[in-house]
Every structure is written in C-alpha cells, then in structure tokens.
Amino acid sequence: MSLPVYFAPLEGVTDTVYRQVHHAHFGGPVKYFIPFISPTQNLVLTPRERKNVDPQANAGFYAVPQVLAKNAGHFIWAANLLHDLGYEEINLNAGCPSGTVTAKGKGAGLLQRPQELSWLLDEIFAHTPVRVSVKTRIGFSSPEEFDALLEIYSRYPIHELIIHPRTREEYYKGSVHRDVYAAAEARTRLPLVYNGDLFTPQACRALEQAHPKTRALMLGRGMLANPALAQTYAGGAPLSRETLRAFHDDLLSAYQEAYPSSVVLGRMREVAKNIACCFEGAEKPLKAARKASSMAAYQDAVTRLFEDYALSANPCFSARS
Numbered sequence: 079m080s081l082p083v084y085f086a087p088l089e090g091v092t093d094t095v096y097r098q099v100h101h102a103h104f105g106g107p108v109k110y111f112i113p114f115i116s117p118t119q120n121l122v123l124t125p126r127e128r129k130n131v132d133p134q135a136n137a138g139f140y141a142v143p144q145v146l147a148k149n150a151g152h153f154i155w156a157a158n159l160l161h162d163l164g165y166e167e168i169n170l171n172a173g174c175p176s177g178t179v180t181a182k183g184k185g186a187g188l189l190q191r192p193q194e195l196s197w198l199l200d201e202i203f204a205h206t207p208v209r210v211s212v213k214t215r216i217g218f219s220s221p222e223e224f225d226a227l228l229e230i231y232s233r234y235p236i237h238e239l240i241i242h243p244r245t246r247e248e249y250y251k252g253s254v255h256r257d258v259y260a261a262a263e264a265r266t267r268l269p270l271v272y273n274g275d276l277f278t279p280q281a282c283r284a285l286e287q288a289h290p291k292t293r294a295l296m297l298g299r300g301m302l303a304n305p306a307l308a309q310t311y312a313g314g315a316p317l318s319r320e321t322l323r324a325f326h327d328d329l330l331s332a333y334q335e336a337y338p339s340s341v342v343l344g345r346m347r348e349v350a351k352n353i354a355c356c357f358e359g360a361e362k363p364l365k366a367a368r369k370a371s372s373m374a375a376y377q378d379a380v381t382r383l384f385e386d387y388a389l390s391a392n393p394c395f396s397a398r399s
C-alpha cells in the first residue's frame with residue numbers, strides 16, 4: 079500500500095490551468111495545493127489570486143488553498159473568504175524562503191520569531207472556521223531550531239504538519255535533514271506529511287518504509303519533471319511518450335485559451351524545461367524549445383523531440399534540468 083500523495087504548491091507553475099490539465103491526464107494526487115495567496119492591508123484578493131481560488135477552476139479534485147500571512151487578522155479574513163467559497167481546509171505557509179517574503183516576517187520568516195508564531199497560531203485556532211494545516215521548514219538558520227518550533231506546533235490542533243526538512247537559509251540546496259524529520263516523528267502526535275527531494279517512485283517507497291508514522295507525501299519538482307510520478311508510485315502506469323505528448327498538447331491548448339500568446343510561450347518554455355529529464359540525448363530540441371522566440375519555433379522543437387527521441391527509462395528531476 080502506498081501513502082496518499084499531495085501535489086505541492088508551486089507558485090508560477092501549478093496554476094489553475096496546470097492543475098486541471100494534470101488532473102485530467104494523470105492519477106495520483108489526492109490533494110492539489112494551490113500556490114499562496116497573500117492578503118494585505120486593504121483585504122482584497124488580486125485578480126490572479128481570485129482566479130486561483132475560484133471553486134469552478136478547482137472543480138473535480140480536492141484543492142487546498144494556501145495563505146501567506148504573519149498577521150492573524152489577515153489570515154482569518156482569508157480563511158473566512160475561502161470558507162465562504164466552499165473550502166474546508168486551508169494551509170499556512172511557514173516555509174517560503176524568498177527574501178522579499180521573509181523580510182516581511184512571512185513564510186519562513188515566521189520561524190525567526192517563535193513567540194510571534196505562537197501568538198499567530200493562538201489567534202488562528204481560536205477564530206478560523208476551517209481545518210488548518212501548516213507547511214513548514216525546520217528553522218530559519220539552523221536545524222537545531224526545530225525542537226522548539228515543533229514544541230509550539232504540537233500545542234495546536236494542526237490538521238497536518240507538512241515538513242520540508244531544510245532551513246530557510248538552505249533554500250533547496252544540499253541534502254534534506256532526514257534525521258530531523260525522524261526525530262520529529264518520534265516526538266509529536268501531530269499527523270505528519272513529508273516533503274522534499276522525492277523524485278522517483280523508489281524514493282517515495284523508501285521514505286514510506288523508513289518513516290512509518292508519515293501520513294502522506296507531498297511531491298513538487300518531481301511531479302513537474304515526471305507528471306506520472308504519483309500515479310506510478312501508487313501502482314499505476316508509468317509515463318509513456320504518448321501520455322506525455324497528450325498532456326503537453328492539452329496544456330498548450332488550455333494555455334492558449336486562457337492567456338495571450340506571449341504568456342503562453344513563457345509558460346510552455348518552462349514546461350519544456352521541466353520535462354527535459356524525460357528524454358535522453360535530446361539536448362538540441364530541448365534547448366530549441368526552451369529558447370524559442372515564437373510559438374512556431376517552439377512547436378517545431380517539440381515535434382522533433384517527441385518524434386525523434388526515446389523516453390528515459392526512469393524520468394527523474396535533476397537540479398541541472
């Protein structure tokens with residue numbers, strides 16, 4: 079039996095169109111996390127945020143909106159709005175490492191001031207009408223911070239604690255601190271979800287066996303590189319050239335319906351970059367797709383890629399791709 083898989087929120091990539099098209103083509107994720115909305119003083123969502131959490135745009139699968147906030151009033155305002163839209167679960171972002179975010183004390187910035195984090199959680203759990211999960215890193219500067227942070231988290235009825243075992247300062251570099259995750263598993267009764275560097279079905283299986291108290295796995299970059307990763311881990315069909323091509327082509331059509339051509343090209347170049355690992359020896363057409371300055375050039379490169387190159391035996395995210 080495999081663990082349930084959640085599709086991680088990936089701001090700028092897993093937008094409404096991507097989530098819908100992924101769900102139509104591949105099985106696997108039982109939850110799709112929506113990239114963060116970030117409420118500000120004036121308490122209005124941007125048009126882009128509104129679109130991202132529109133229930134119609136997330137129909138057909140279980141979607142979890144995420145909120146980036148350090149101000150309890152802002153979080154609770156967003157929680158009420160999302161509850162009114164029909165969501166029963168929302169996620170607090172305590173992991174975003176971006177300097178512009180942490181400078182405002184949000185995302186992983188919350189981990190720098192544990193006392194303030196605790197006050198925020200007091201307010202959230204006193205006033206939020208829906209289930210709240212938290213996606214966290216293990217510290218701001220050092221993994222040693224996690225003991226105290228976990229002690230705080232464990233005081234609240236957090237629906238799920240999703241742990242990415244790196245500090246803010248590590249961004250996505252180096253290895254994940256699996257020992258810190260193991261220690262957390264031994265110390266808390268909160269339901270834990272593991273996130274970080276799981277790029278193959280074998281890696282998911284090994285995690286599940288090494289950490290038996292884990293309730294679910296959250297997969298991010300591995301899913302962008304191989305969109306059938308969760309499906310394969312769950313015992314379903316591995317990626318094939320045909321399924322990847324059908325996914326790619328539907329994604330392109332859906333973006334063309336939703337966005338102007340300049341935006342579509344940017345999105346698809348990113349898609350080409352993400353699926354680069356799926357082909358072996360295809361540097362030339364992949365480079366052409368990633369650098370294409372017109373849709374015709376992009377389409378031409380993709381046709382060459384799918385017609386002339388074989389799929390890798392084990393498509394897997396690599397930091398170089």
Ligand SMILES: Cc1cc2nc3c(=O)[nH]c(=O)nc-3n(C[C@H](O)[C@H](O)[C@H](O)COP(=O)(O)O)c2cc1C
Binds near residue numbers: 273
């Ligand atoms: C381009 C990009 C955008 C991301 N956007 C978000 C986001 O909106 N919210 C969030 O909590 N994490 C975000 N993350 C972090 C991922 O959700 C995930 O935690 C990270 O990629 C590690 O998991 P992985 O090793 O499976 O990729 C983002 C990561 C990347 C690379």
